[in-house]
Amino acid sequence: MPAYKKRGSQTVVFEDTPVITSWASIVGPKEGQGPWGGDFDQVLADYMFGEKTWEKAEKKMLQEAINLALNKRDLQVDDAELILAGDLLNQTVSANYAARELARPFLGLYGACSTMAETLLVGAMLVDGKFFNRLISATCSHHYAASRQYRFPTEQGTQPTPSTQWTATAAGAVVLEWAGVGPRVTSATIGQVVDLGQTDVADMGSAMAPAAAHTLKTHFEDLQRLPDYYDLIVTGDLARVGMAIAEQLFIRDGLVPRPNYSDCGVLLYDEKQDVDAGGCGCGCAAAMLCGPLLKKMLAGEINKLLLVATGALMSPTMSFQGESIPGIAHAVAIEN
Amino acid sequence: MPAYKKRGSQTVVFEDTPVITSWASIVGPKEGQGPWGGDFDQVLADYMFGEKTWEKAEKKMLQEAINLALNKRDLQVDDAELILAGDLLNQTVSANYAARELARPFLGLYGACSTMAETLLVGAMLVDGKFFNRLISATCSHHYAASRQYRFPTEQGTQPTPSTQWTATAAGAVVLEWAGVGPRVTSATIGQVVDLGQTDVADMGSAMAPAAAHTLKTHFEDLQRLPDYYDLIVTGDLARVGMAIAEQLFIRDGLVPRPNYSDCGVLLYDEKQDVDAGGCGCGCAAAMLCGPLLKKMLAGEINKLLLVATGALMSPTMSFQGESIPGIAHAVAIEN
Numbered sequence: 001m002p003a004y005k006k007r008g009s010q011t012v013v014f015e016d017t018p019v020i021t022s023w024a025s026i027v028g029p030k031e032g033q034g035p036w037g038g039d040f041d042q043v044l045a046d047y048m049f050g051e052k053t054w055e056k057a058e059k060k061m062l063q064e065a066i067n068l069a070l071n072k073r074d075l076q077v078d079d080a081e082l083i084l085a086g087d088l089l090n091q092t093v094s095a096n097y098a099a100r101e102l103a104r105p106f107l108g109l110y111g112a113c114s115t116m117a118e119t120l121l122v123g124a125m126l127v128d129g130k131f132f133n134r135l136i137s138a139t140c141s142h143h144y145a146a147s148r149q150y151r152f153p154t155e156q157g158t159q160p161t162p163s164t165q166w167t168a169t170a171a172g173a174v175v176l177e178w179a180g181v182g183p184r185v186t187s188a189t190i191g192q193v194v195d196l197g198q199t200d201v202a203d204m205g206s207a208m209a210p211a212a213a214h215t216l217k218t219h220f221e222d223l224q225r226l227p228d229y230y231d232l233i234v235t236g237d238l239a240r241v242g243m244a245i246a247e248q249l250f251i252r253d254g255l256v257p258r259p260n261y262s263d264c265g266v267l268l269y270d271e272k273q274d275v276d277a278g279g280c281g282c283g284c285a286a287a288m289l290c291g292p293l294l295k296k297m298l299a300g301e302i303n304k305l306l307l308v309a310t311g312a313l314m315s316p317t318m319s320f321q322g323e324s325i326p327g328i329a330h331a332v333a334i335e336n
Numbered sequence: 337m338p339a340y341k342k343r344g345s346q347t348v349v350f351e352d353t354p355v356i357t358s359w360a361s362i363v364g365p366k367e368g369q370g371p372w373g374g375d376f377d378q379v380l381a382d383y384m385f386g387e388k389t390w391e392k393a394e395k396k397m398l399q400e401a402i403n404l405a406l407n408k409r410d411l412q413v414d415d416a417e418l419i420l421a422g423d424l425l426n427q428t429v430s431a432n433y434a435a436r437e438l439a440r441p442f443l444g445l446y447g448a449c450s451t452m453a454e455t456l457l458v459g460a461m462l463v464d465g466k467f468f469n470r471l472i473s474a475t476c477s478h479h480y481a482a483s484r485q486y487r488f489p490t491e492q493g494t495q496p497t498p499s500t501q502w503t504a505t506a507a508g509a510v511v512l513e514w515a516g517v518g519p520r521v522t523s524a525t526i527g528q529v530v531d532l533g534q535t536d537v538a539d540m541g542s543a544m545a546p547a548a549a550h551t552l553k554t555h556f557e558d559l560q561r562l563p564d565y566y567d568l569i570v571t572g573d574l575a576r577v578g579m580a581i582a583e584q585l586f587i588r589d590g591l592v593p594r595p596n597y598s599d600c601g602v603l604l605y606d607e608k609q610d611v612d613a614g615g616c617g618c619g620c621a622a623a624m625l626c627g628p629l630l631k632k633m634l635a636g637e638i639n640k641l642l643l644v645a646t647g648a649l650m651s652p653t654m655s656f657q658g659e660s661i662p663g664i665a666h667a668v669a670i671e672n
Contacts, residue, residue, distance in 0.1 A: 003469045003514065006417070010441045012467045053657050081342070082526065089651065090426040092446045096649035100529040100662040105346045107454060107526060108446040108649075110428045118443060122458070129465020131348045133339045149653075178339065190418065190443060193436040313432035313444075315425065317485075321389050326436040 005128070008222025010215075013187045018127040020334065021180035022075075024068035025290040026061045027283070028143065028169025034269045039292040040170075041068055047144055047169060055089060056097075058142035061171040061283075062087065063098040065290070066138050069173040075134075077102050080175070082126065082135040084119040086110050087282050088146050088167075095139075104136075112311030113208075113237045114191065115139040116172060116286040117330035120307075121188035123176045124332070133178045140171035141281030150201070150316060163203035165239045166275035168268060172286025174294075183297045183305075189219040189331040193313065197324045201314065204325065205242020205265070205277060208310040211327030212238060213249035216308055219331045220255060227256045231302045234293065236285035236309035236329070239265035239278030264288040264309075285309040294334075303336040341464070344558025346551075347525045354463040356670065357516035358411075360404035361626040362397045363619075364479065364505025370605045375628040376506075377404055383480055383505060391425060392433075394478035394507075397619075398423065399434040401507035401626070402474050409511055411470075413438050416511070418462065418471040420455040422446050423618050424482050424503070431475075440472075448647030449544075449573045450527065451475040452508060452622040453666035456643075457524035459512045460668070469514045476507035477617030486537070486652060499539035499577045502611035504604060508622025510630075519633045519641075525555040525667040529649065533660045537650065540661065541578020541601070541613055544646040547663030548574060549585035552644055555667045556591060563592045567638045570629065572621035572645035572665070575601035575614030600624040600645075621645040630670075639672040 005012050025040045032043030042064070049057040062085065070077060083102060085095035086109040099106035111118035119137035126132050144154055146167040152158040176185070194211040212235045220227065227233060233256055238246050243263040250256040264285045265278040289307055296302040313326040341348050361376045368379030378400070385393040398421065406413060419438060421431035422445040435442035447454035455473035462468050480490055482503040488494040512521070530547040548571045556563065563569060569592055574582050579599040586592040600621045601614040625643055632638040649662040 003417075003463075003466050005465070005467045006469075055653060055657065081339070086446060088427075090653060091424075091448065091649065091651035093649070093651045093654050095446075096529065096662055096664075097654065097659065100531050100649075103528055105526040105528050106664065107458065110422060110431075110444040110446045112427065122443065125465055125467050126461055127339070129341070129461055129467070130339050131341045131461050131465070133342075190441040192439055192441050193432065195436050313427065313429070313436075315427035315429045317391060317426060318429050318433065321391065323433065326432055328432075328442065 010218050011187060011189045011222035014124055014128040014185060016128050017184035017186050018124045019177050019180040019182045019184050020174050021177045021182045022069050022073035022175040023290040023294050024065050024072060025172045025287040026065045027287050031168055031170050031268060036292040039295050040287060054142050054145040058140055058145050059094040059097045062094050062138060062140040063101050065171040065173040066136050069175050073175055080104050080134060080136045081132045084109060084123050085138045086115040087139055088141050111328060112313050113280055113282050114309040114311030114328050114330050115282045116289060117307055117309035117332045120332050121330055124185040124188060127176055127178050135176050136173055137176055138173035139282040139286045141167050141283035143167045143169045146281060160276050161202045162276055163241045164276045165204060165265060165278055165280035167281035168279045168284040170283030170287035172290030174290060183334045183336055185332060186335045187333045189215055191215045191328040191330045193326045193328050195324050195326040199324045201319050203241060204312040205238040206245055207312050207325035208327040209238055209242045209245040209249060211329040212246050212308055212310050213253060215329040215331050216255055217253045230260060230304045230306045233261045233306045235263045237265035237280040238263045238310060239280060241277045297336055305334045307332045346554050347523060347558035349523045350460055350464040350521060352464050352514060353520035353522050354460045355513050355516040355518045355520050356510050357513045357518045358405050358409035358511040359626040359630050360401050360408060361508045361623040362401045363623050367504055367506050367604060372628040375631050376623060390478050390481040394476055394481050395430040395433045397507040398430050398474060398476040399437050401509040402472050405509040405511050416440050416470060416472045417468045420445060420459050421474045422451040423475055424477050448649050449616055449618050450645040450647030450664050450666050451618045452625060453643055453645035453668045456668050457666055460521040460524060463512055463514050471512050472509055473512055474509035475618040475622045477503050477619035479503045479505045482617055496612050497538045498612055500612045501540060501575045501601060501614055501616035503617035504615045504620040506619030506623035508626030510626060519670045519672055521668060522671045523669045525551050527551045527664040527666045529662045529664050531660050531662040535660045537655050539577060540648040541574040542581055543648050543661035544663035545574055545578045545581040545585060547665040548582050548644055548646050549589060551665040551667050552591055553589045566596060566640045566642045569597045569642045571599045573601035573616040574599045574646060575616060577613045633672055641670045643668045
């Protein structure tokens with residue numbers, strides 16, 4: 001018997017279309033000052049969140065976003081049968097330590113900034129496959145924790161290049177259920193790693209754009225669907241440089257004419273904010289999804305959304321060893 | 337409608353019992369000199385595997401183990417619909433870069449040394465859920481790549497304490513299919529994070545033992561099964577110090593009298609080899625499973641195996657910040 005939920009080469013369709021019954025987002029001060037500040041559940045007053053380190057603040061954001069998503073639906077943490085989470089920190093410690101506090105069955109995932117889509121699509125498969133009735137998909141990032149891990153010591157105040165992206169301080173969590181009311185996860189395209197040889201870690205948007213184009217093209221081929229099926233197609237964190245390249249690749253592939261395409265890294269901040277090319281980080285797509293985008297779906301302003309979260313899968317160690325930056329993009333279709 | 341494949345609080349049972357149709361293991365020189373050297377598919381002559389760095393050697397081991405597992409069943413890489421993999425390196429780069437070379441849909445997972453069980457149980461859910469007919473679950477570790485990331489610069493020649501474990505240089509991969517001939521994955525218990533406050537990163541076995549005990553107790557409760565159901569229960573990489581603690585915890589919980597319990601970290605090396613408390617690393621449980629253990633299942637010497645792979649979920653950064661070591665253990669039942 002064949003896997004009857006698979007379509008084409010990389011796409012799965014959901015029979016029971018798992019429901020996003022609740023969601024929550026927590027963002028940092030800068031994200032709160034952006035154009036969507038009022039659409040997040042919580043805007044932090046500072047980058048510490050009452051903790052002693054940026055890393056512990058990041059972990060607390062993830063933990064609280066999960067709690068908040070459950071509480072908004074009058075649920076407690078014990079009502080979640082499983083937590084799927086990951087983040088950018090070495091050994092995905094934000095997710096690990098948040099899972100320790102939450103004390104629920106836990107599976108850690110790593111997809112760099114594609115993690116929101118990855119946890120969502122794996123979660124949807126586990127619910128649709130009738131393994132769990134209710135689980136959490138979540139991720140987070142913290143600007144200062146990521147910067148000092150991936151780039152330079154923060155205190156050094158290194159001047160970024162214009163193509164550099166600003167890692168979002170943000171966390172997002174969704175409650176995914178077999179039954180309930182809310183937008184539904186209807187299909188997902190699992191990305192493959194695409195690497196065109198870009199080595200500049202100060203320009204990750206360019207490194208990830210080909211993966212976004214590959215996944216998007218595959219998604220439409222696999223489902224024999226046209227881009228105008230969706231009210232909005234939104235990539236994860238290509239930001240301005242990567243988005244411009246992605247748009248060229250989409251046009252080459254006969255896909256996504258504006259205006260129904262945008263990018264979370266472009267959307268998250270106001271152009272006047274000092275974020276160079278735009279936002280990035282696991283929390284970028286997570287907070288945009290679990291804030292403004294799902295809010296618009298609830299209001300019926302968006303009825304069909306395709307989230308194409310993108311990830312740059314290198315590490316500083318591999319970059320030091322001369323390796324280029326592998327990109328990945330996972331697409332998740334969410335429909336009312 | 338409830339999730340009908342869930343039992344108790346943390347366990348899932350498989351309806352179609354996905355089949356492990358092929359597997360392969362590649363190990364380093366030291367592992368090849370151990371008691372099971374003849375049971376691995378390939379023993380490396382050195383730690384470089386023709387690459388310029390230990391990290392690239394690790395990635396190549398993973399990639400080749402996957403290729404080998406497919407080739408042993410007369411399959412090519414394109415026959416795998418999905419690759420599930422992860423490893424210990426920051427940003428799971430062994431898995432990411434191996435996935436780049438293999439160019440298949442890819443989901444990265446992070447469970448530290450529990451990753452073989454994590455990729456196996458997630459893979460089993462995705463096959464049983466009818467999303468994929470054939471996928472790969474795989475992981476790896478490399479002694480020298482892990483040592484310099486987690487511990488000290490290798491050239492420094494730091495003296496290990498007796499409780500320190502030796503990260504295995506090893507990779508394992510299984511081909512998991514909806515139909516076929518081979519041992520079957522029948523159930524799995526997804527671990528929750530357990531942390532009793534142990535902070536000594538030179539004694540990870542002690543940190544992980546309580547998680548192993550928690551998962552094992554839950555597995556038997558959830559399935560209303562007794563330990564003697566299994567011919568062998570094997571933890572991932574507690575090694576001698578952790579295994580001794582785990583055995584005490586098992587006895588407290590009324591579980592697992594010897595002789596049907598052992599630990600991959602104890603099994604992998606000969607006592608006379610210089611590995612302190614024993615083996616650890618993602619590759620430890622992976623190579624033991626994809627070498628001697630599945631070979632014994634094929635020969636009918638083991639018919640019911642419970643693999644309880646254990647992971648220590650800290651990072652050096654969190655340890656520097658005074659955090660203790662969270663442990664996790666995932667159990668996968670494999671039966672003829």
